[in-house]
Amino acid sequence: MTVNRRGLAVSALAMAALGAAPALAASADEEAVAKKVEAFRLAQIAANPEALGALCADELSYSHSSGKVEDKATFIANATDGKSKFLSIEYKDPTIKVVGPAAIVRFHWIAEQEMAADGKKVPTNLHILMNWQKQGDDWKLLSRAATKL
Numbered sequence: 001m002t003v004n005r006r007g008l009a010v011s012a013l014a015m016a017a018l019g020a021a022p023a024l025a026a027s028a029d030e031e032a033v034a035k036k037v038e039a040f041r042l043a044q045i046a047a048n049p050e051a052l053g054a055l056c057a058d059e060l061s062y063s064h065s066s067g068k069v070e071d072k073a074t075f076i077a078n079a080t081d082g083k084s085k086f087l088s089i090e091y092k093d094p095t096i097k098v099v100g101p102a103a104i105v106r107f108h109w110i111a112e113q114e115m116a117a118d119g120k121k122v123p124t125n126l127h128i129l130m131n132w133q134k135q136g137d138d139w140k141l142l143s144r145a146a147t148k149l
Contacts, residue, residue, distance in 0.1 A: 057140035
């Protein structure tokens with residue numbers, strides 16, 4: 001069998017296309033989790049307690065980059081108390097991996113908040129790990145951990 005450059009190039013392109021196809025095809029659960037993640041981001045920006053409550057599991061463990069850990073009620077109260085507001089939140093380079101009734105979500109968080117007391121703007125740059133759990137037909141945020149960059 002004779003191998004030439006054109007044959008290698010065509011084979012490489014075919015293999016790349018076949019290898020990329022599974023990565024591009026998200027499962028229904030991955031798509032559902034992606035929608036929940038985006039809804040959570042928007043609820044954080046809006047400081048909407050009802051939306052945050054609907055997205056979080058009752059057993060939520062929400063860890064901040066400072067090491068502070070909150071349960072669902074404390075997280076929602078603190079996220080919506082008006083002491084600060086998010087000017088922007090971006091979830092960059094998200095990955096979602098569904099494993100049975102769990103989904104592992106990772107992304108780079110870039111945000112800016114404004115403090116109500118003095119108008120000071122505070123940027124944050126974090127890596128985030130979220131664990132979502134399928135409860136019935138719905139996905140709920142079960143835990144979240146943040147690491148400073």
